[in-house]
Structures are given as structure tokens and as C-alpha cells.
Amino acid sequence: MNFLTRVLYRFAVIWTALCLSVSALAAPDIALVQVIGQRDPAEFNCPNQRTRATAQTPRSGELAETAEAPSPLTQGPTFRGDATTHKNILKIGLWGDSHTASGTFTDSLLEALRLPRAQTHPSFIAPTFNLKGIRHPLRRACLSDDWQTALAYRSPTEGPETYAKSLANIRTEAAGGFMWLDFRYPEAQTRVKWADIHFSKVQADRSLVLGITVDDGPEAIVNLGLSSSRRLRVQSEQAFATLRLRLIAGQIRIDGIAPVYASKPQIILDVFSIPGATAKGWRVVNTTHLRQQDPLGLGYDVVILQSGTNESLDPDFKIGLYESQLSASITRLKTAYPQARCVLIGPPDAKRSSNTLRLINDSQYRLASARGCTHWHWQKAMGGPGSAQRWLAKDWMQADLLHLTPAGYAESARSLVSMVPIKAH
Secondary structure, eight states: OOOHHHHHHHHHHHHHHHHSOGGGSSOOEEEEEEEEESSSSSOOOOOSSOOHHHHOOOHHHHHHHHHHHHOOOOEEEESOOGGGGGGGGGEEEEEOOOOHHHHHHHHHHHHHTTTGGGGEOOOOSSSSSSSTTTTOSEEEEEOOOOOOEEEEGGGGSSOOBBBBBSEEEEEOOOOTTTEEEEEOOOSTTTTTTEEEEEOOOSSSOOEEEEEEETOOOOEEEOOOOSSSSEEEEEEEEESSSSEEEEEEEEEEEEEEEEEEEESOOSEEEOEEEOOOOOOOGGBBBOOOGTTTOOOOOOOSSSEEEOOOHHHHTTTOHHHHOOOOOOOOHHHHHHHOOOEEEEEEOOOOOOSTHHHHHHHHHHHHHHHHHHHEEEEEOOOOHHHSSSHHHHHHTTTTTTTTTTSBBHHHHHHHHHHHHHOOOOSSO
16 A cells, blocks of 8 residues: 555545544444554564663654654444344353463363364453463563553452453553554464454543554554543454554553454453452452443353462461452452353362362352352362372372463363353353
């Protein structure tokens, strides 16, 4: 696409946006940015020094030429949510700790369910890109060092600050801070039709200016100073593979990214597991915004809450407090997804806290029975208290006697599927 064609395309996009009536826009809380990309974007590697200076350096003269061009920004989406084409697929949301964050367990779960990993996509991606031990459904993600990460499970009490279903957010006010995402996963030909960046301005009265690039195209400057939107929908003239965001001015908080893929998946799997997490994170989720966080309005068929290991390692662990916190989280979860099958997964056995883990599993069973959920007793499936040592001998347990090996997670996933129906009601 030559320079003249790009100019004409930009003019057409802006003119079309101006001609749309407000009533024709499906979601007024969405700010839409139209960008131009290349057909074959190059591979990118995260910079060794992920500093602002790296992001501020223009990649080409073309970027500098178009940086001052009018922002192709309007309200509302051009693509309409095609939820009807995604109704007959299984949709799973999973919240947990390190046992499910690395991807080994979920890969084995898909295999046990005989579902193709290549046709599995997320509907919402947590912005936990700078945390270790998490596998995101992306080919690559780069985050500059300027971002600060907040995690819901670390909130001591319910308060005015609420979280998205990702149970995490990142924020920065450093000009030049950047986020790069490559959506070519699990296959190189994977592309997205659009991606919603769920954001908020940390200070509502301050301006917010972003630079958005897809597939090595020219950077579009987006001014969100007067916008009340909570989603920035990035859309190109063709399905794209990579997205780059750069903070030019202001403060921004990002709660997650919701991509809609060009190909229809057979399963939607959203994994929001975080190493070190406990079950109390859901207490501070803002359930009123969850429908907005679903780009197709689909919700979930199955919601899974996996927890207990990190609670068991607390020297001041109290079973009554744990049940109170877990009960509050289950209430929020079921309020958010009342039609979904609810599954609680207890912690596996571990040498250091075997007896406490039994108490936690028993507590989860009582709560699950009372709240209309199914409980899977992971420790019992392994053989009960003390089974970690036996699993170590089988090479199903790591030497820390806390985490499982890939073979152990695979065995556990098969056990779960054989005992618990992972499907819609």
C-alpha cells in the first residue's frame, strides 16, 4: 500500500466514522481506532533494556511523517459482535494459582477432553505479562519496565478499587511506556479481527494520549482526553497479528485485552491463574463490568476456581477465615456467571502442609455442596495426605514436593475429567 493509498484510506475511515449516527453504534463505551498494517509483519523480540527510550525511537521515517496525522478515532465499533456464530462452542473460565498458570495442566485438560489446542482461543487476556510462571495465549508479549502490576488477591479488604475478571491490572504514567503483543498463537497464521484494550484513566481529569501500531504499519495517535470510554477497540482493514501500544501523555490502567479472532474457535479458554494467588481475589471483582469485558457477550459455560496451596503455607492459617473469604469469592463468581457450571478444585497434596491441605479440601467440599458447585478433591485423587512422596517416586512430583511434573499434571487432568463433567448444564 503506497503513501497516497494510505492517505485516501485514512480519509475514508474518518469520513465513514463521522457519517455513522450515534444510534447505529452498538456500544457507546467503545472508542474505535482504525489503523493500517502490513500483510507480513516482522518478528519482534523484547528489548534487553525495556526502557522508555526504546519505545520512543521511531522505527522509520514513515512513523515520524504520520505521527501528527489526525487520529482515526470515533465512538463505537465497526465490526458487530458475531455471538451467534460462537454459541455452540465450549467456553471455560479458570482462576487459580501456579498449578494452572504455566499451561501444562490446561494443555492436558484439553487433551483429556479431546479438544484441539490449535482451535482454542481466549476471549480475555490478563495483563500479567511481567510475572513469571504464567503462559499467556500469545506468541510473545513485551512490557516496558515502567508498568506497575496490582493483583486482586493482595487486596486486604473489599474497597473502592475493583478489579476486572483478570484479577490484575497494570498502570503507568511514564511517557514512552510500551506494551507489544503478538497474537500468532498457537499457530503462525492466527490473526485477530479486532482487539479491545480495557483501560481507565487513573485520573479522569488528565488527558490520555496513546500511540497504536499494528503489523509494522504507521503509528496512529489517539487522544482520549475527553473520552468516557473504557474500551479502545483496535481495528485494521485486515485481520492483524501484532499490536503495539505506546503511552505518549497521561496515566493509564489496563485491565486486560479482549481479542476476537478471524477464525472460529472450537473452545474458548480463559486462564487467569497467578502464581502465589489465593481464592480471595474474586472478592474485589467488579461484577457490573464483566459483560462489557466479553467482546461477544457470551459469558462462560463452565467456571473453575482452583486454590488452596498458598493458603496452606500461611503459618497463621485459620479455617474459619478461609471459608469466609472463599464463600465471598464464590458469591461474586456465581453472581457474574449464574448460568455456568461451577467447579471448585482443591489443592494437591504437598509434604509441608499435607494435613492443612486436607482441611482446605474438606472446606471446599462443604462450600461447593452448599452453593451448587462441584468439587474435585485433588489431594484425594492423588491418594490422600502423604501421597506427594509416592508421586515423587513415580516422577509425577517435583523435588520441592509442592508442584507436580508435567506427567503429574497430565495424570491429574485425566482424573479430573473422569470424575467431573467439564461441560455446560
